[in-house]
Amino acid sequence: MEGERMDRNRKILISILAVLVLTSVIAIVDISMNMQQKRGAGISLTGPQIGPGVGIARIEGPIQMLGVSSPMSATSGAEGVIRRLDELEQNNDIRAIVVRINSPGGTVAATQEIYEKLWRLRKKKIPLIASMGEIAASGGYYVASACDYIVANHGSITGSIGVIAVSPNLRGLFDKLGITMNVIKSGRYKDILSVHRDITPEERQLIQEIIDSSYRKFVRDVARGRAHVQGEDGIKPIADGRIMSGETALKHKLVDMLGTFEDAVDKARQMAKLAEDAPVYDEVKSSLQQFLFNMEGRFSGRNFLNPDPRLLQYENNYRIEYRYLP
Amino acid sequence: MIITELRSLRWADLFLFSLLDPRALYRQIYRKEPKSFALSFTVPAAVAVMDIITLSLLGKQTPFFYYKITYGWILLFLFQILTVIISAALMDMASQLFSFKGNIREFIILVNFSLFPRVFILPLAYVFKVFNFAPLFFYTFFFMGLLIWSAFIAIQGISEMHATGLGRAVVVYLFPTLLMGIAIFFMVILLGILGVGYLAN
Numbered sequence: 001m002e003g004e005r006m007d008r009n010r011k012i013l014i015s016i017l018a019v020l021v022l023t024s025v026i027a028i029v030d031i032s033m034n035m036q037q038k039r040g041a042g043i044s045l046t047g048p049q050i051g052p053g054v055g056i057a058r059i060e061g062p063i064q065m066l067g068v069s070s071p072m073s074a075t076s077g078a079e080g081v082i083r084r085l086d087e088l089e090q091n092n093d094i095r096a097i098v099v100r101i102n103s104p105g106g107t108v109a110a111t112q113e114i115y116e117k118l119w120r121l122r123k124k125k126i127p128l129i130a131s132m133g134e135i136a137a138s139g140g141y142y143v144a145s146a147c148d149y150i151v152a153n154h155g156s157i158t159g160s161i162g163v164i165a166v167s168p169n170l171r172g173l174f175d176k177l178g179i180t181m182n183v184i185k186s187g188r189y190k191d192i193l194s195v196h197r198d199i200t201p202e203e204r205q206l207i208q209e210i211i212d213s214s215y216r217k218f219v220r221d222v223a224r225g226r227a228h229v230q231g232e233d234g235i236k237p238i239a240d241g242r243i244m245s246g247e248t249a250l251k252h253k254l255v256d257m258l259g260t261f262e263d264a265v266d267k268a269r270q271m272a273k274l275a276e277d278a279p280v281y282d283e284v285k286s287s288l289q290q291f292l293f294n295m296e297g298r299f300s301g302r303n304f305l306n307p308d309p310r311l312l313q314y315e316n317n318y319r320i321e322y323r324y325l326p
Numbered sequence: 327m328i329i330t331e332l333r334s335l336r337w338a339d340l341f342l343f344s345l346l347d348p349r350a351l352y353r354q355i356y357r358k359e360p361k362s363f364a365l366s367f368t369v370p371a372a373v374a375v376m377d378i379i380t381l382s383l384l385g386k387q388t389p390f391f392y393y394k395i396t397y398g399w400i401l402l403f404l405f406q407i408l409t410v411i412i413s414a415a416l417m418d419m420a421s422q423l424f425s426f427k428g429n430i431r432e433f434i435i436l437v438n439f440s441l442f443p444r445v446f447i448l449p450l451a452y453v454f455k456v457f458n459f460a461p462l463f464f465y466t467f468f469f470m471g472l473l474i475w476s477a478f479i480a481i482q483g484i485s486e487m488h489a490t491g492l493g494r495a496v497v498v499y500l501f502p503t504l505l506m507g508i509a510i511f512f513m514v515i516l517l518g519i520l521g522v523g524y525l526a527n
Contacts, residue, residue: 010338017341020372023449027379028395034387050392 053279054268055088055097057081062323063106063114063139078110082117084283089121094281096127096272098264099147105139105160105323108214115221118146127271131264132156132255137243139322141254142218145225149271150255151264152246159249161222162241163214164321165207167193215239218322229253336360344439348482355435356487363431366438370406373441374399376448384451384461410437413502417484420501426488436487440480443472 059081066077088094099118105111122128130136130144132152137160144150144158152158174180174196181196192203199207219239223232230253238244238252249255257263269278331337337360343351355362378399382391414433422428447468454464477499485495 006339007335009342010335013338013342013345014335020376020445020449023452024375024379027383027448027452031379031382031387031391035389035391 050093051279052093052095052272052274053281054265054272054274055091055094056100056265056280056282057084057088057097058100058283059103059114059140059143061103063103063110063143065107065110065113078106078113081114085117085121088281089124089126091281093279094126095274095278096129096268097121098129098131098261098268099143100131100133100261100264101136101140101144102133103140103143104135104137105142105321107139107321107323108163111139111142111322112217112221114143115146115225118143119225122146122148127268129264129268129271131261132158132246133261137323138162142221142322144255145222147225149257149267151257151259151267152249152255153260154246154258156246156249157243158246159238159242159244159252159254160323161218161235161239162322163211163218164241164323165193165211167199168195169198170195171197214322226253229256331360334360337362337365340365340439341442344442344479348440348479349486351439351479352432352436352483352486355432355439355483362435362439366435367407369438369441369445370410371403373444374402374406376445378402380448380451380465383448383455384465406441410434410441413437416502416505417498420498421484421488424488424490424494424498426490429487432487436483437480440476440483443475443479447472 064077065079085097088097118128128147128149130147130150132140132144132150133156134153135157136144136152137157141158141161179196181194183191183194185191189203189206192206193199219232219235222239223230223235226235234253238254244252244254246255246258250258257267259267265280266276268274269276272278340351340354340360340362343354375395378394382394411434414430414437417433417437418428418430421433447465450468451461451465455461481492481495481499484490484498485492488495488498
């Protein structure tokens with residue numbers, strides 16, 4: 001009788017233990033599903049973000065050396081992008097990199113720094129795939145050309161291969177207002193591109209030389225990046241500053257494929273011989289961060305249309321840029 | 327041998343007694359039928375899993391959960407083992423101060439099994455989480471309750487171990503807490519003095 005009672009009690013305890021195990025499993029599934037829903041990926045379950053995968057680097061807004069840093073912002077500015085690429089390079093789990101570009105271009109030196117960094121990664125045989133967002137023109141295309149493969153949306157604005165330097169001439173306004181400038185300079189060109197006077201033919205020639213040199217470098221680097229598709233002779237006829245849609249760019253072999261960001265990620269997995277569901281390591285960690293980015297207009301690529309006031313301070317100075325300026 | 331032991335379900339008695347009759351639990355530990363030393367460590371392991379899942383369920387749910395449930399679990403499990411061993415050693419010391427016979431091995435087993443009620447924190451807290459009815463309050467409430475239940479099991483076990491009254495068993499049980507409390511108190515004072523000295527220079 002006592003033995004039977006013990007047996008029954010033991011079975012009850014085993015049932016309790018089974019219920020505990022079941023509760024744990026249900027709780028783990030619940031937590032996983034909540035995380036998936038937060039990511040906006042429906043209710044499908046995936047494993048943890050570990051193991052070999054694809055890294056994402058984002059180039060958003062005008063390219064310049066230093067970005068605007070805030071707790072909300074993603075890696076910004078050429079230095080930030082290079083830092084992100086360094087992180088990905090040092091991470092053994094990263095087998096391919098998708099460079100998401102949403103930029104109208106920017107300053108020559110900053111663009112070249114990103115290009116060279118990407119080129120170094122390319123030489124290390126890390127598959128690089130450029131994915132164009134709304135716009136990847138001029139310097140935006142320059143950096144894309146350093147990648148092994150370029151994916152553009154049908155309506156992405158790209159091309160604009162060229163160099164531009166813009167400086168306002170306010171002489172007429174100054175004359176009208178009776179404003180004169182006292183300029184004491186050490187050399188004849190020290191106040192080149194000053195806004196209060198006309199540019200001289202010599203000065204124009206000097207600037208043109210810089211523009212031409214930067215342009216030649218642009219075309220040469222694009223040709224180097226696209227050597228597997230076409231040479232400098234193929235690039236030059238369309239390197240007149242014209243912008244084009246993704247579709248036209250495909251015709252001119254400036255891009256390799258029309259597709260979305262997802263397609264670019266899939267292509268990266270394919271090039272790195274990864275599984276179809278290999279993890280993606282993005283800079284944006286949480287939906288809150290994404291929301292904050294959108295608040296700043298950084299992810300919508302609107303920075304060049306609606307620039308940050310802190311950037312405007314710099315915009316007032318002249319500079320030579322690989323940039324599409326509508 | 328192990329399979330036969332598992333099938334006999336005698337091991338379940340240890341868990342059963344820890345919930346229903348802590349004195350019988352100690353008698354079972356003393357008789358070593360079944361051998362319970364290794365088995366007792368399954369309890370802190372299970373408690374570590376339940377703690378992590380419960381806190382993740384109630385807190386912010388991020389992909390970091392996967393790290394918590396893997397590496398975090400190992401870390402928490404090791405920490406709990408360390409706590410159990412230190413507590414058992416100090417309880418053993420306290421027992422000897424009362425002129426009882428020391429047996430650290432039995433203390434470790436007893437303290438391990440005394441943690442068993444804490445595995446119920448997950449189902450208890452989960453119910454309130456599902457209905458979204460003050461889950462954090464009830465988590466704290468049940469946590470305290472289960473902690474007291476754990477203490478009760480250990481105290482009853484110690485009382486049976488040394489054939490002594492509950493009063494002395496409570497002192498033996500609380501000795502590690504008191505000792506650690508005093509140690510922390512003096513460490514804080516020492517750090518305070520060092521801090522003042524550093525700032526004064």
